[in-house]
Every structure is written in C-alpha cells, then in structure tokens.
Amino acid sequence: MYGGLDISVSGMVAQKTRLDVIASNLANVATILDAEGNPNPFRRKITVFQTGDPNARDPRSQGMGVHVSEILDDSAPFRKKWDPDSPHAKPDGHEDAGYVYYPNVNSVVENINAVDAVRAYEANVMAAEATKTMIAQALRLIA
Numbered sequence: 001m002y003g004g005l006d007i008s009v010s011g012m013v014a015q016k017t018r019l020d021v022i023a024s025n026l027a028n029v030a031t032i033l034d035a036e037g038n039p040n041p042f043r044r045k046i047t048v049f050q051t052g053d054p055n056a057r058d059p060r061s062q063g064m065g066v067h068v069s070e071i072l073d074d075s076a077p078f079r080k081k082w083d084p085d086s087p088h089a090k091p092d093g094h095e096d097a098g099y100v101y102y103p104n105v106n107s108v109v110e111n112i113n114a115v116d117a118v119r120a121y122e123a124n125v126m127a128a129e130a131t132k133t134m135i136a137q138a139l140r141l142i143a
C-alpha cells in the first residue's frame with residue numbers, strides 16, 4: 001500500500017544528496033590547495049543513482065525507487081590559467097610551466113544541475129502528495 005510513498009521518498013532523498021554534492025562543487029569552484037596547503041585542485045564530484053531502495057521499510061519495495069549508489073570524482077581535466085607569478089604555478093621544466101590548475105567545476109553547469117535537482121525533488125513531493133490523497137480517498141471509500 002505504501003510502495004508509492006516509498007518510491008517518492010527515495011527520490012526526494014536521492015535528489016537532496018545530489019543537491020548537497022552540487023553545493024559542495026560550487027563551494028569549491030576556486031579551491032586550488034588541499035588540506036595541507038599543497039597545490040591540488042578540488043575535483044568535481046558526480047552523484048550516481050541506482051534503481052531500487054535498499055532502505056525501504058517493506059521488503060517488497062526494495063526493487064522500487066532510487067538511491068545514491070556512489071559519489072565519484074569527475075575525471076575531466078582541470079582548468080588551466082596562465083599566471084606565472086603565482087606561487088602555485090607549475091614550475092619550469094613542467095609541460096604546463098607557468099599555469100595554475102583550477103578545479104574542473106563549471107559553475108553554469110552546476111547551477112543548471114541544481115535547478116534540475118530541485119525540480120526533480122518537487123516532482124517527487126507532488127507524487128507523494130498525490131499518493132497520500134489516493135490513500136485517503138480509498139480509506140474513505142471503505143469506511
């Protein structure tokens with residue numbers, strides 16, 4: 001009976017996780033140093049969805065819905081910016097001498113992905129509301 005709600009809730013949880021990853025990407029769009037202060041640009045993260053919900057309350061619902069199976073690093077190349085005066089520029093002798101590497105995060109793409117995630121979340125909320133209304137109507141009919 002509650003499978004429809006489980007599906008919608010799993011979609012909301014997955015989209016919230018996706019939005020958190022997008023927010024992390026945007027927050028690190030200019031991060032070129034790692035925690036130790038070494039030049040090591042932030043690498044964009046990608047959310048990977050998989051069908052099914054291993055956390056579903058009803059075992060019959062575990063094959064329905066969606067969940068985040070993993071969060072991967074984007075293997076796209078870093079952005080390079082010519083700045084030979086920067087202390088973080090690649091040294092002479094390196095093939096990219098004088099360039100500073102920046103994260104492979106495109107803020108325009110991330111903002112579009114954020115809008116998509118929010119709309120998908122809202123669609124799941126609407127589906128959950130419709131399911132609740134149908135359940136309420138069914139209970140009224142049998143009461």
